[in-house]
Amino acid sequence: MMLSIFVLKICRECFYEVFEEEIHQVIVQNRLFKSGERVAIGASGGKDSTVLAYVLSELNRRHNYGLDLFLLSIDEGITGYRDDSLETVKRNEVQYGLPLQIVSYKDLYGWTMDDIVKMIGLKNNCTFCGVFRRQVIAFPLHSKHSLFTQKFIIPIIFCFMPSSLIDFLKALDRGATLLKVDKLVTGHNADDIAETVLLNILRGDIARLSRCTSITTGEDGPIPRCKPFKYTYEKEIVMYAYFKKLDYFSTECIYSPNAYRGFAREFIKDLERLRPRAILDIIKSGEDFRIATTTKMPEQGTCERCGYISSQKWCKACVLLEGLNRGLPKMGIGRPRGNGNGDNKHTEAGSTAKSIESKQCGSLDF
């Protein structure tokens, strides 16, 4: 006998059925996929991505979604954490019969997270990791060539070469991960999204707040991403993995204890204990947010350096990389001016309220 969140007593077999059927309904009602799509499953070896890989490949078979599925793992270069969890994904590749592609920060950006942390210390690690992660598929030649080179020089050179030589050069270019991908699927669950809503409210980041509850994001960018577990509680996922005896890796990233998200997580967990529905309700509130039309929102353009989507002149990944390569680890972190330690205090009396209102969206830092 097991629990579902809404005080429904069900047996194990019914739990599997209900769980799988709910995910199927979320996929169908939100039209997450089209037949024939090549879909990358973001796989870290953790509980959410393991269950995602298992359930998605099962539903793909059972309901004939017609998807070409594979596992995509990112090696951020975190010793004692990522190297172990990647072993789990390699086992998943065998267990679920899904081919695996691994992409590393070292190859793409020239920096591992361990290198980055050595340079910047133990604060703001997640900022670097999160930004670099999101651009991993979208812009393979990120760190190597300027936009001009990519768009003009390289194609011209390639015009004059035999295709066999081109293929050989492309394979050599470590940055050119030739992943043909139509969509990326991740295992973000209801708890994660509720935490993100809370984080964005606490930071005053209304641009992110308006996007973070969407079940599909990045449709106007290189690769759309979707989250079939948006309404699925973390607890259900863990129960499913436990009873189905799915193989997953369960250690916290060694750099995460210092992350701000930890506070949001504690709070959400305490709330869940008092009123389990609170998690779905927070997501609903996030979805229902409306922003006044008089508010200035950042506009989405493209990065001058690499062409990725960006609301600033340079995208965040370029800014961070530039900072790392120039030995200026604070570049792109915290407020653009002031005493440089992310401090929010103002020296002039009475200017605080005005300053907060005129601050650019998403730039309140702690």
Add this chain to the structure above:
Amino acid sequence: MQLTLEFGGGLELLCDSIKIHKVNINLPNESDILTMKDLLSWVRTNLIKERPEMFMKGDTVRPGVLVLVNDCDWELSGQLDTTLEDKDVIVFISTLHGG
């Protein structure tokens, strides 16, 4: 009372990296029943070798730790008031890590 305790989701790291513990627990003095509340207190004293705050908060498990008694969610059997019997299997799984 003989019980089998299982720790998962990273909690095993708090008990010398041993996932399964077969234990023998004495009933509390004035009583002839053992509740989950008694068991938790026993576990904290005898099995948790480091960072007890990752396992418990106050009298109960830390929010984010799932508890199963004989494969049944303890929320169905009364949480801390759940009574235990000989040869029961209790599983503690932490959900507090990356996915």
